[in-house]
């Protein structure tokens with residue numbers, strides 16, 4: 001059987017493991033259910049193309065096992081009922097690939113022209129189907145909470161969803177298609193990396209090639225290096241941070257941040273937390289208002305409770321400490337729990353870790369890189385060896401000292417600019433004034449100024465009880481701050497408010 005042979009001859013150990021696991025799931029399903037009781041949901045996409053060939057191989061191996069036959073030939077027909085939900089908004093390339101594949105591999109295609117739910121209801125009423133094979137993978141929005149065998153959801157007709165490639169990464173999919181040299185839909189060679197309908201899918205901008213001619217060109221899908229971004233052509237992806245900022249907060253100018261440190265060593269006084277201070281300064285310098293800093297124990301529940309609280313009241317939560325492979329590194333588990341999702345192996349992330357700890361990595365394992373499922377976005381920057389982890393409005397920083405934080409911050413700033421949210425991370429200008437007026441004398445002009453310039457942040461502090469008061473004015477542009485300073489100076493005698501360097 002050509003697929004089994006191609007994988008057998010390949011030297012890609014990881015692909016072999018993935019293949020064997022998927023074949024195991026398929027052959028178990030074929031043992032549990034009769035051939036009339038299973039169906040394959042095929043839509044011509046890359047994931048279902050992988051599954052098509054895995055099913056062909058799995059069926060062949062299953063039959064071989066049953067008959068102990070030594071036949072090594074191919075398959076001229078494919079006996080698993082194959083369903084395709086055809087829609088007027090499908091790409092013509094997808095339709096023609098689906099029909100061509102059906103012809104090439106002897107597939108009897110059941111074309112369903114209803115929505116998924118009604119179509120499945122009718123199908124299950126008319127046939128004894130009990131299990132349906134799907135090309136769903138972890139990372140797909142619909143994969144959340146699914147296992148390799150997952151009963152259909154409440155409200156759906158009852159059947160078993162069988163997901164043999166649930167734990168495959170984008171890279172695994174392409175490794176398989178290219179190793180087996182099988183045909184796939186032509187759109188993938190034109191920069192499409194994940195295909196929905198004609199209304200919501202464009203080529204992935206990350207594959208765009210700079211070309212002098214007027215027509216934009218794209219590299220093929222298998223060249224996308226960060227598989228996490230395979231859906232970048234599916235949704236309008238112009239926000240890494242802005243998207244997650246709640247609509248309420250967009251009404252007020254200042255964005256709210258919360259900073260959380262995780263570490264028993266900080267609480268016991270064994271280690272000093274320098275990151276919190278540095279992060280607060282950085283956030284303030286770009287116009288954010290830090291609402292709270294907290295230090296937590298290395299405890300899943302402490303982390304989840306605090307993250308849950310902060311994520312609902314702040315625009316963005318920054319958390320650091322407790323990130324890594326040690327037993328005490330529970331931050332990601334806490335974040336997952338706060339969002340009510342589980343930790344799931346993330347192969348794109350493992351790929352990055354592999355470069356760091358290659359000698360400890362067997363190539364088969366994928367448990368080492370577990371991330372909160374369905375809510376994680378990896379923010380990769382070429383200056384970082386491991387991407388930053390973003391779970392909705394929680395950013396998990398891996399930094400353990402201020403130098404590392406500096407670098408992560410720089411990358412985060414650049415990445416969020418790339419994401420189109422320039423105004424959120426741009427440096428906010430500020431001006432500091434010093435005055436020897438007393439608190440009582442300064443209070444009134446300052447509160448009036450606050451009313452006149454509601455868009456300017458006014459902060460006051462002193463370095464010693466007897467020393468001068470320092471007034472900090474921060475805003476979106478210099479002109480506005482200068483006007484505020486001028487207005488303040490008009491309220492008192494000349495020379496009372498002195499600029500500080």
Ligand SMILES: Cc1cc2nc3c(=O)[nH]c(=O)nc-3n(C[C@H](O)[C@H](O)[C@H](O)COP(=O)(O)O)c2cc1C
Pocket residue numbers: 041085116120132134142151152153156161
């Ligand atoms: C064969 C098949 C079975 C499905 N079973 C379920 C299910 O059990 N529960 C569910 O929420 N969605 C199920 N879906 C729907 C998919 O998750 C679907 O892709 C998702 O709802 C997104 O739909 P969209 O194409 O409108 O974005 C199923 C789809 C197919 C093709």
Ligand SMILES: Nc1ncnc2c1ncn2[C@@H]1O[C@H](COP(=O)(O)OP(=O)(O)OP(=O)(O)O)[C@@H](O)[C@H]1O
Pocket residue numbers: 041042043044045046047048049083084085086133134135136137140193194195196
């Ligand atoms: N219109 C459809 N008809 C039949 N099955 C479908 C349809 N849409 C989705 N599916 C099933 O859901 C699975 C997941 O769909 P998804 O779009 O994530 O993957 P894909 O289409 O195979 O690849 P890609 O991610 O490149 O679009 C498919 O592999 C297929 O099993």
Ligand SMILES: [Mg+2]
Pocket residue numbers: 043045194195196
């Ligand atoms: Mg698709």
